[in-house]
Amino acid sequence: MKLFNPIKTGAVFAMLFTSGMMITDASALTVYTAGPGSLAKSLATGYEKQTGVKVNIFQATTGKVMARLEAEQANPQADVLISASWDTAEELQQRGWLLPYQSNNAAKVPAEFKTDHYVAQGISALGIVWNTKSGTPEPKEWADLTTDAFKDRVTTPDPSLSGASLDLLIGLQNSMGDRAWQLFARLKDNGMAIAGPNAQALTPVLQGAKAAVFGAVDYVTYASIQQGESVKVIFPASGTVVAPRPMMILKSSQHAADAQAFIDYVLSEEGQKAVADAWLMPARTDVGAQRPLISDLNILPAQAGGSADRGSVLQRFAALFSKS
Amino acid sequence: MLLVALPLLFILLQAIFPHLSAGSLDGAFSALPALLSDPELPALLGGTLSVGLSVALFSALLGVPLGILRGLFTLPLARTWDLLMLVPFFTPPYIAALSWTLALQHNGYLMQLGGPDLNDLLFSRTGIALVMTLNIFPVVYFAVSRSLLASGQRLATVARVHGATPLRAFRHVTLPMLLPALAAGVLLAFTLAIEEYGVPAALGSRAGVVMLTTGIEQRLADWPIDLPGSSLLSVLLVAVALAAFALQRKLVGNKEVTSITGKPADVSSCGLGVWRGPALVLFTLVALLVVALPAGSMLLSALLSTLSGGLQWSNLTLRHFAALFALHGDALGALSTSLGLALASSLIAGLLGFLAAWLVVMQRIRGAVWIDGLSLLPASLPGIVVGVGLILLWNQPFWPVTPYNSWGILLLSYCCLLLPWPVRYVGSALRQLGGNLEPAARVHGASVWLALRHVVLPLVFPSLLASMLMVFAIASRELVTSLLLAPAGTQTVSVFIWRQFEQGSVGQGMAMATVAIVSGLGLMLSALALMQRRAAAESRRF
Numbered sequence: 068m069k070l071f072n073p074i075k076t077g078a079v080f081a082m083l084f085t086s087g088m089m090i091t092d093a094s095a096l097t098v099y100t101a102g103p104g105s106l107a108k109s110l111a112t113g114y115e116k117q118t119g120v121k122v123n124i125f126q127a128t129t130g131k132v133m134a135r136l137e138a139e140q141a142n143p144q145a146d147v148l149i150s151a152s153w154d155t156a157e158e159l160q161q162r163g164w165l166l167p168y169q170s171n172n173a174a175k176v177p178a179e180f181k182t183d184h185y186v187a188q189g190i191s192a193l194g195i196v197w198n199t200k201s202g203t204p205e206p207k208e209w210a211d212l213t214t215d216a217f218k219d220r221v222t223t224p225d226p227s228l229s230g231a232s233l234d235l236l237i238g239l240q241n242s243m244g245d246r247a248w249q250l251f252a253r254l255k256d257n258g259m260a261i262a263g264p265n266a267q268a269l270t271p272v273l274q275g276a277k278a279a280v281f282g283a284v285d286y287v288t289y290a291s292i293q294q295g296e297s298v299k300v301i302f303p304a305s306g307t308v309v310a311p312r313p314m315m316i317l318k319s320s321q322h323a324a325d326a327q328a329f330i331d332y333v334l335s336e337e338g339q340k341a342v343a344d345a346w347l348m349p350a351r352t353d354v355g356a357q358r359p360l361i362s363d364l365n366i367l368p369a370q371a372g373g374s375a376d377r378g379s380v381l382q383r384f385a386a387l388f389s390k391s
Numbered sequence: 392m393l394l395v396a397l398p399l400l401f402i403l404l405q406a407i408f409p410h411l412s413a414g415s416l417d418g419a420f421s422a423l424p425a426l427l428s429d430p431e432l433p434a435l436l437g438g439t440l441s442v443g444l445s446v447a448l449f450s451a452l453l454g455v456p457l458g459i460l461r462g463l464f465t466l467p468l469a470r471t472w473d474l475l476m477l478v479p480f481f482t483p484p485y486i487a488a489l490s491w492t493l494a495l496q497h498n499g500y501l502m503q504l505g506g507p508d509l510n511d512l513l514f515s516r517t518g519i520a521l522v523m524t525l526n527i528f529p530v531v532y533f534a535v536s537r538s539l540l541a542s543g544q545r546l547a548t549v550a551r552v553h554g555a556t557p558l559r560a561f562r563h564v565t566l567p568m569l570l571p572a573l574a575a576g577v578l579l580a581f582t583l584a585i586e587e588y589g590v591p592a593a594l595g596s597r598a599g600v601v602m603l604t605t606g607i608e609q610r611l612a613d614w615p616i617d618l619p620g621s622s623l624l625s626v627l628l629v630a631v632a633l634a635a636f637a638l639q640r641k642l643v644g645n646k647e648v649t650s651i652t653g654k655p656a657d658v659s660s661c662g663l664g665v666w667r668g669p670a671l672v673l674f675t676l677v678a679l680l681v682v683a684l685p686a687g688s689m690l691l692s693a694l695l696s697t698l699s700g701g702l703q704w705s706n707l708t709l710r711h712f713a714a715l716f717a718l719h720g721d722a723l724g725a726l727s728t729s730l731g732l733a734l735a736s737s738l739i740a741g742l743l744g745f746l747a748a749w750l751v752v753m754q755r756i757r758g759a760v761w762i763d764g765l766s767l768l769p770a771s772l773p774g775i776v777v778g779v780g781l782i783l784l785w786n787q788p789f790w791p792v793t794p795y796n797s798w799g800i801l802l803l804s805y806c807c808l809l810l811p812w813p814v815r816y817v818g819s820a821l822r823q824l825g826g827n828l829e830p831a832a833r834v835h836g837a838s839v840w841l842a843l844r845h846v847v848l849p850l851v852f853p854s855l856l857a858s859m860l861m862v863f864a865i866a867s868r869e870l871v872t873s874l875l876l877a878p879a880g881t882q883t884v885s886v887f888i889w890r891q892f893e894q895g896s897v898g899q900g901m902a903m904a905t906v907a908i909v910s911g912l913g914l915m916l917s918a919l920a921l922m923q924r925r926a927a928a929e930s931r932r933f
Contacts, residue, residue, distance in 0.1 A: 097879050104890045123879035134611045138782040260597050266893050273698035275498040297699040
């Protein structure tokens with residue numbers, strides 16, 4: 068009998084330990100968000116300070132957020148959704164899941180980054196990330212990664228896992244046509260490795276196992292540069308694509324007014340400064356950032372039309388790279 | 392058993408009725424032809440089977456000799472080796488895979504220290520199987536060594552007295568007694584390997600290896616989400632695991648081995664003699680490979696200010712650790728959440744697992760096979776499927792009370808995922824108990840519960856405790872269901888680390904992993920020490 072006392076003590080201990088987490092506030096605003104957790108946190112804190120409404124954040128990759136949203140269809144939990152892929156917003160709107168809302172603070176957001184139902188929180192761009200200590204010449208163009216200097220030394224995020232990476236493929240195809248596919252074929256011949264989602268493509272470049280990422284999301288890299296990593300983000304002059312991050316209110320929301328206030332806050336000057344601090348481009352043109360903005364980049368058209376087109380690009384890319 | 396069966400039922404329903412999550416039963420079975428014609432299917436199935444079989448084989452090759460050495464002979468520092476073998480369970484597989492990557496890839500730590508470039512070995516099918524084996528083989532080691540320690544050497548000694556050579560006694564007495572535990576251990580290694588997500592996700596794409604788990608994950612993380620497709624693949628994965636389970640039952644299921652009869656057992660083991668040195672060298676090498684190398688790589692990554700700075704004295708820093716404590720208490724909150732949940736799930740899973748194993752082995756109730764099979768199922772399910780199943784189940788509007796969106800759902804998912812451990816471990820220990828012990832207690836007037844508590848439980852307690860420690864270890868770092876189920880606003884250790892990796896701060900993620908592993912181990916060690924002190928005090932009283 069004595070033997071089990073520690074266990075009993077442990078059980079009581081565990082219950083005390085965890086009981087604090089049990090209370091979920093019914094009046095709180097629930098925000099599902101992809102992307103930088105530090106940004107989600109600072110936005111939530113700022114909003115709480117301003118309105119007194121508590122914010123519960125669920126943060127994961129766009130895919131995981133969407134999986135949770137879809138699985139919760141029968142009993143939706145989220146009030147606000149911030150995704151990293153414009154497509155997801157379009158799809159949800161077509162399903163009729165979104166509550167239309169135009170924030171007054173969206174006046175300074177360019178027309179291509181807002182609709183009646185959703186608006187960009189911030190914008191990221193895709194570029195080449197290059198390790199300055201890798202002993203390779205600094206690439207200036209996408210095609211530079213097909214040279215001998217980069218033989219077996221390039222990674223790229225898997226376009227089936229990274230929506231932004233797929234946007235880049237589509238953008239290149241739209242502007243270059245078949246030459247884009249020749250570029251991908253030469254990259255493959257040069258030994259480019261496909262490596263999971265964004266961070267997995269970046270880590271080998273940081274350590275020097277690889278020299279460059281073809282098509283990396285920029286804000287993650289800017290954050291690493293701030294930490295002292297010797298890498299550089301290069302936007303080819305021939306053009307790249309941007310990935311606006313749509314925010315939207317779900318029709319099922321029980322807290323529509325709070326949700327609208329949250330969107331207003333994110334689009335306020337204070338909120339947009341927090342977005343800029345996370346190394347994203349602010350959605351509002353009148354808020355500055357310490358990084359190249361859209362006006363500094365040559366933007367390729369990314370949206371080519373229906374999702375069938377995305378599917379076929381993805382399939383063609385997968386087929387190209389599965390041939391050994 | 393509802394704990395396990397209900398989410399599974401909902402996954403099966405989802406697989407059959409693609410529109411289930413919208414509350415509609417239209418289009419039954421419409422997803423099936425699409426799956427069967429999927430050109431990726433053979434690769435998914437082949438990758439899963441070959442990695443699973445290789446891991447089972449490698450685990451047996453590594454775990455059986457070490458387990459026998461530990462179980463049969465007086466091994467110096469025995470407890471230390473046990474402890475070291477537990478470390479892999481505290482190391483989340485995705486951390487281990489990343490640690491190995493940082494250590495072995497081109498220009499990794501090994502190369503920076505002047506070692507060879509093992510990049511191509513790491514990013515291959517063999518590399519994946521090896522990395523997984525180093526994480527998984529301790530299940531075989533513990534199954535084999537615990538079983539030998541529990542059964543003692545008495546029967547083998549009897550054989551020796553009657554003239555058998557040591558080898559013959561081993562082959563005809565020890566080995567058959569070992570078989571149930573060995574088979575259970577290897578089966579567990581196989582199922583753990585086929586359900587593992589972290590390692591194939593981290594290494595697979597660069598190695599060109601796909602597995603069912605990554606396929607399921609992709610169907611869930613790929614837009615648009617394919618819930619029916621992933622449910623079907625999960626059903627397929629479960630089928631593979633069940634086939635392995637059936638095979639195991641067929642091979643060893645009906646052999647009765649009785650070694651614990653209630654008579655005082657001889658627990659003395661033989662010395663190693665001249666083999667003492669080589670055995671120690673072997674254990675040291677394995678410990679280096681399993682613990683020191685990945686842990687070293689992890690610690691280095693946590694201490695390096697920048698990855699691109701490389702191994703330089705000037706590049707060492709404690710800022711990643713400092714940052715953990717500066718993050719508005721996020722890191723510490725995640726740590727206490729994880730440890731609390733792990734403790735609670737080890738207690739619940741231990742209790743339920745013990746009861747399930749006892750019902751199956753000792754009581755032989757009707758449907759025992761079903762309980763046994765059901766309790767094994769979660770081990771063959773990828774966490775993400777259990778997660779989705781739990782959401783589908785508990786997020787229906789008709790429940791008056793639901794654990795969904797509170798920490799309760801995490802507890803539920805951990806218990807569901809980890810129940811197989813106590814069932815396997817206690818089950819194999821129970822199979823070695825003589826069938827007359829419990830009846831003897833009953834004859835002397837003890838109730839079922841009294842007999843259970845004072846006779847059966849103490850005898851299988853070492854196995855139960857070992858399995859509970861493992862549940863604790865795994866629950867404290869479980870990733871995939873935590874990612875999916877953690878209520879908005881709650882973080883666990885693994886979720887925290889994952890977020891750090893996603894945002895590009897590998898260093899901070901590794902710092903958190905280090906803190907979590909050290910505190911988890913510390914907690915476990917103090918619990919063990921406490922129990923030993925009590926046990927010692929108890930035995931002094933007699």
